Amino acid sequence: MTLLDAVTAAFVERAGRRPDGVWRAPGRVNLIGEHTDYNDGFVLPVAINRSVVVAAARRADDGFRCWSSRNGAGGCVGPVRRPSDIGPGRSTGWSAYAEGMAWVLRDQGLAVPGVDLMVHADLPAGAGLSSSAALEAAVGLALTELAGASADRVALALAGQRAENEVVGMPCGIMDQMAVLLGRAGHALFLDTRSQHTELVPFDPAALGLTLLVLDTRVKHTLAGSPYAERRRACERAAEVLGVAALRDVTLAELEAAAAAGRLDEVTFRRARHVVTENDRVLDVVAALRAGDLEPVGPAMAASHRSLRDDYEVSCAELDVAVESAVGAGAVAARMTGGGFGGSALALVPVAGADTVASAVADAFAANGFAPPAVFAVAVSDGATRLA
Numbered sequence: 001m002t003l004l005d006a007v008t009a010a011f012v013e014r015a016g017r018r019p020d021g022v023w024r025a026p027g028r029v030n031l032i033g034e035h036t037d038y039n040d041g042f043v044l045p046v047a048i049n050r051s052v053v054v055a056a057a058r059r060a061d062d063g064f065r066c067w068s069s070r071n072g073a074g075g076c077v078g079p080v081r082r083p084s085d086i087g088p089g090r091s092t093g094w095s096a097y098a099e100g101m102a103w104v105l106r107d108q109g110l111a112v113p114g115v116d117l118m119v120h121a122d123l124p125a126g127a128g129l130s131s132s133a134a135l136e137a138a139v140g141l142a143l144t145e146l147a148g149a150s151a152d153r154v155a156l157a158l159a160g161q162r163a164e165n166e167v168v169g170m171p172c173g174i175m176d177q178m179a180v181l182l183g184r185a186g187h188a189l190f191l192d193t194r195s196q197h198t199e200l201v202p203f204d205p206a207a208l209g210l211t212l213l214v215l216d217t218r219v220k221h222t223l224a225g226s227p228y229a230e231r232r233r234a235c236e237r238a239a240e241v242l243g244v245a246a247l248r249d250v251t252l253a254e255l256e257a258a259a260a261a262g263r264l265d266e267v268t269f270r271r272a273r274h275v276v277t278e279n280d281r282v283l284d285v286v287a288a289l290r291a292g293d294l295e296p297v298g299p300a301m302a303a304s305h306r307s308l309r310d311d312y313e314v315s316c317a318e319l320d321v322a323v324e325s326a327v328g329a330g331a332v333a334a335r336m337t338g339g340g341f342g343g344s345a346l347a348l349v350p351v352a353g354a355d356t357v358a359s360a361v362a363d364a365f366a367a368n369g370f371a372p373p374a375v376f377a378v379a380v381s382d383g384a385t386r387l388a
């Protein structure tokens, strides 16, 4: 059954009527540019062919109700929430992402109608593949169109980030929401998070004879907790000491000079060094892809992973084993992707070697006493769309 059929059937069963429409938003894999987006830096994500779909219909009243088919047959049954029930400090759990979008869009003056929503997905949650941003984008498109308005994708991405920052309480940057709304098949999205300028850079693994593998460690990451926020604060501290608006504005030489002069403690220095060097790596990979030269991509991804592991300290044993075993079995490039602390790594693998790499990663997990990973190929796909 397609996602469209599944979400439509689930909606009809719950609501007893047909949805007014169905919207899809993909997950994302970030090729490079990790923990740079809240430093006004550069990122290079791709949208993938694993998605969240939302079937929605207007209600006669102003209620907001959200169901999910995620937890098996019965799914999650949401209560009907009045507009005054939703928003910062009032919305909790998974539906806070959806309610958060309704709250932000209303706050921005959109006449969001009462709706019933059914959420369905083939994108794993908590795997570092942006299921949160996908849910925000699909719900955001649904609510905008049901309100009779047309969606500005950058504005919707910013609304999703605001829902997450203010309603969910996760101080994320803008990468994920932009990736799932502006991604395009056959391309990576090069985003300057300061200017919000985007460029679609041709990137088609299949045309290069490669498969893009997701190595999901199945270690659930919870980014709403303190480590992500703590990293963000370290970056802000470093920028303040250096007298710049954001770490985007710092060179490695300036950073090293500040550390040598005793103006930065050792941990803050390493956090900042990750961000400064990662921004350079994004620019290198973009230049390589533009030139159709894959050669620099493997070393850049390897350096990114090491920097996230050693300087930024957001990797974990499972991510390190996934990356090392994938490269050992023939991946041309691999690194953790997303926020870290669990979640997924990515590997670019010659098509003929994909099974070998998948087995090698599974074997390495078993040898280390880890629970089995989920390894699957993804295609680079389009950003959020209306399906019906």
Ligand code: GLA
Pocket (backbone or CB within 6 Å): 033, 034, 035, 036, 037, 038, 172, 173, 174, 175, 176, 223, 338, 339, 340
């Ligand atoms: C999470 C956040 C993003 C970004 C990444 C790390 O996915 O939602 O904004 O900060 O972590 O690159």
